[in-house]
Amino acid sequence: MIGVHLLIDGVLHQSVDEEVGRRILSELPALTGMKVLAGPYVVEGVPENPGWTGFVIIDKSHISIHTFYEGNKVSIDVFSCKTFDEEVVLRYLEKHLPFKKMKTRMLERAEE
Numbered sequence: 704m705i706g707v708h709l710l711i712d713g714v715l716h717q718s719v720d721e722e723v724g725r726r727i728l729s730e731l732p733a734l735t736g737m738k739v740l741a742g743p744y745v746v747e748g749v750p751e752n753p754g755w756t757g758f759v760i761i762d763k764s765h766i767s768i769h770t771f772y773e774g775n776k777v778s779i780d781v782f783s784c785k786t787f788d789e790e791v792v793l794r795y796l797e798k799h800l801p802f803k804k805m806k807t808r809m810l811e812r813a814e815e
Contacts, residue, residue, distance in 0.1 A: 712776075712806045713777050715777055728743030728768065734791050740761060754776075763783040764784055
């Protein structure tokens with residue numbers, strides 16, 4: 704196994720600002736048993752695609768959040784070469800983001 708990849712796509716009741724993203728990206732690695740190597744970095748999107756994107760590099764891979772102000776959409780990826788408890792991550796995100804709808808998928812990435 705190369706790793707596990709949790710993908711979360713959703714719609715929020717209202718958009719959230721970059722500070723919320725920075726806090727999530729700072730706190731989430733510890734909940735997965737991983738250490739931050741760089742970041743978090745959060746940047747504003749371009750006018751043609753308004754929203755913000757944030758990521759943090761962790762000792763086993765990365766966590767990223769992409770927001771889209773139009774439609775209050777969000778996409779989150781938690782990728783790790785080390786297994787982690789998917790339910791812990793989802794409970795944390797549901798507590799810190801105002802989800803209206805959420806779809807999740809957990810993939811195992813493996814060598815062919």
